[in-house]
Amino acid sequence: MVNPAKQENFKKLQAMLNELPWYVEEYINHKLRKLSTASLFNYCHDYKIFFNWMITEQLWSGSIKEIPLERLEKMTVIEVEGFLNFLHYELNNKELTVNRKLSALKSLFNYLQNIAETPDLEPYINRNVMAKIEFNEVKESMETKANKMEGKILLGDEYERFRLFVAQEYGEINKENKKIFNFHQLNKERDTAIVSLILGSGLRLSELIGLDLEDIDFSKYCARVIRKGNKEQFVYFSQTAMDDLQEYLANRISKYQVDKNMKALFVAAPIGPKGKTRRLTARSVEKLIEKYATAFGKPSLSVHKLRHSFATRYHGEINDVPKLRRQLGHSSIQTTMIYTHIKNDDLKIAVDKMDMPKEQID
Numbered sequence: 001m002v003n004p005a006k007q008e009n010f011k012k013l014q015a016m017l018n019e020l021p022w023y024v025e026e027y028i029n030h031k032l033r034k035l036s037t038a039s040l041f042n043y044c045h046d047y048k049i050f051f052n053w054m055i056t057e058q059l060w061s062g063s064i065k066e067i068p069l070e071r072l073e074k075m076t077v078i079e080v081e082g083f084l085n086f087l088h089y090e091l092n093n094k095e096l097t098v099n100r101k102l103s104a105l106k107s108l109f110n111y112l113q114n115i116a117e118t119p120d121l122e123p124y125i126n127r128n129v130m131a132k133i134e135f136n137e138v139k140e141s142m143e144t145k146a147n148k149m150e151g152k153i154l155l156g157d158e159y160e161r162f163r164l165f166v167a168q169e170y171g172e173i174n175k176e177n178k179k180i181f182n183f184h185q186l187n188k189e190r191d192t193a194i195v196s197l198i199l200g201s202g203l204r205l206s207e208l209i210g211l212d213l214e215d216i217d218f219s220k221y222c223a224r225v226i227r228k229g230n231k232e233q234f235v236y237f238s239q240t241a242m243d244d245l246q247e248y249l250a251n252r253i254s255k256y257q258v259d260k261n262m263k264a265l266f267v268a269a270p271i272g273p274k275g276k277t278r279r280l281t282a283r284s285v286e287k288l289i290e291k292y293a294t295a296f297g298k299p300s301l302s303v304h305k306l307r308h309s310f311a312t313r314y315h316g317e318i319n320d321v322p323k324l325r326r327q328l329g330h331s332s333i334q335t336t337m338i339y340t341h342i343k344n345d346d347l348k349i350a351v352d353k354m355d356m357p358k359e360q361i362d
Contacts, residue, residue: 009037016044020051021067023124027111046104049091053083069112073125080133095136106130154301154309159199162301163240166292167192173295186255186269190280191288193241193248194266197223198303200241202310202328205303207235209282211265216245227329235327 017025024047028040035043051064059079060067087093087101109130116124154162171184197203207225215224221242222234252258256267256277264279286303293301307328314324 009041013037013041013044016041016048019064020044020047021065023069023112023116024108026116027108030111030115031107043104043107046101047108049087049101050083050105053086057082069124072109072112072129073127075129077129077132080129084133099135102130102133102135106133153305153312154199154298155312158298159309159313162292162296162298163192163196163199163244165296166195167244170292170295187288189244189248189251189255190266191292193244194285195289195292195306196241196244197237198306199310199313200238201235202307202314203235203237204307204329205282205285207329208303209266209280209285212263213265214263216265218242218246225329231329233326233329235329 013028017028024044028044031040031043048064051060051067054060054067054071055062055064057079059075060071084098084102087098088095093101109125109128112124113126113128113131114123118124167188171181171188174180174184194208198208201223203223203225204227207227210226211223217223217234220234220236221239222236224232224234227233252267256269258267258277262277266280266285267277268280268284270277289301289303289306290299293299311324311328314327315321318324
């Protein structure tokens with residue numbers, strides 16, 4: 001079936017290529033199977049800006065189409081730096097935009113030096129000035145990092161919705177597929193306990209899979225973990241996590257044929273008639289979270305994002321950065337501070353109320 005949008009983008013790309021040197025068209029055709037026509041059109045737009053700048057700066061006297069490979073080969077670092085300054089100071093491009101345009105040029109020059117070859121099997125250019133140019137260092141603010149994280153974590157009622165999805169709904173939506181359904185029936189208590197424990201404590205993946213039965217203190221609702229730097233710490237977890245953990249433990253021996261000597265808290269079922277129950281691996285936990293997250297409609301959710309979700313909720317409810325730092329096992333409080341920049345709906349509601357007439361607030 002023909003895609004009209006794709007066809008239109010291809011036409012726009014071809015029209016742009018008619019304005020550029022022959023070697024750019026060759027490069028674009030080389031990339032056509034790997035990148036979208038929309039992306040390649042943006043590349044060509046960046047090349048046009050670069051070539052026009054060369055002419056304006058009298059680095060070439062003639063048309064864009066006539067700029068030869070020899071001129072590119074003789075470009076100096078000072079000239080390229082001049083172009084990047086032009087983008088930044090005259091076109092007001094942000095550092096990320098300048099980096100994107102530089103990336104497009106680096107890719108073109110790399111093709112001309114290392115991939116394309118003449119009939120004599122020689123490279124199109126022997127000297128690549130773009131290889132000497134470094135990208136701008138872009139430092140993200142706490143707010144930027146927080147905003148990026150915000151769309152990839154659980155917020156509000158999503159905590160409980162995701163937990164219930166793992167516990168029940170995933171099996172219900174896969175009833176027709178016996179293999180998936182039966183696998184979920186076997187592991188639903190374990191998987192729910194894993195999700196619940198991360199969301200209720202903020203444990204790292206390595207800490208979670210390293211837990212033994214004896215590490216859980218059922219009277220104090222905490223787990224003994226070995227944190228980074230080989231430091232022992234007792235980490236508290238929620239009542240919901242405790243409930244789900246106990247439900248899992250009530251089925252652990254019968255469902256997984258656990259030998260009495262098996263100390264691992266989270267285990268995987270034996271494989272084959274002679275297989276043995278084994279400790280659940282980090283990759284297995286990553287895969288099961290990926291599976292549920294995708295089915296839940298939040299594919300960017302990962303084990304680490306569940307930890308972020310806990311931290312965001314903890315800060316929203318407790319608002320005590322030093323305690324959160326200890327709970328997460330951060331060595332630097334700066335790492336913990338990111339959670340203070342994630343939007344809090346309660347704060348937004350409070351600010352919105354400031355604009356309301358007093359009688360509406362009451």
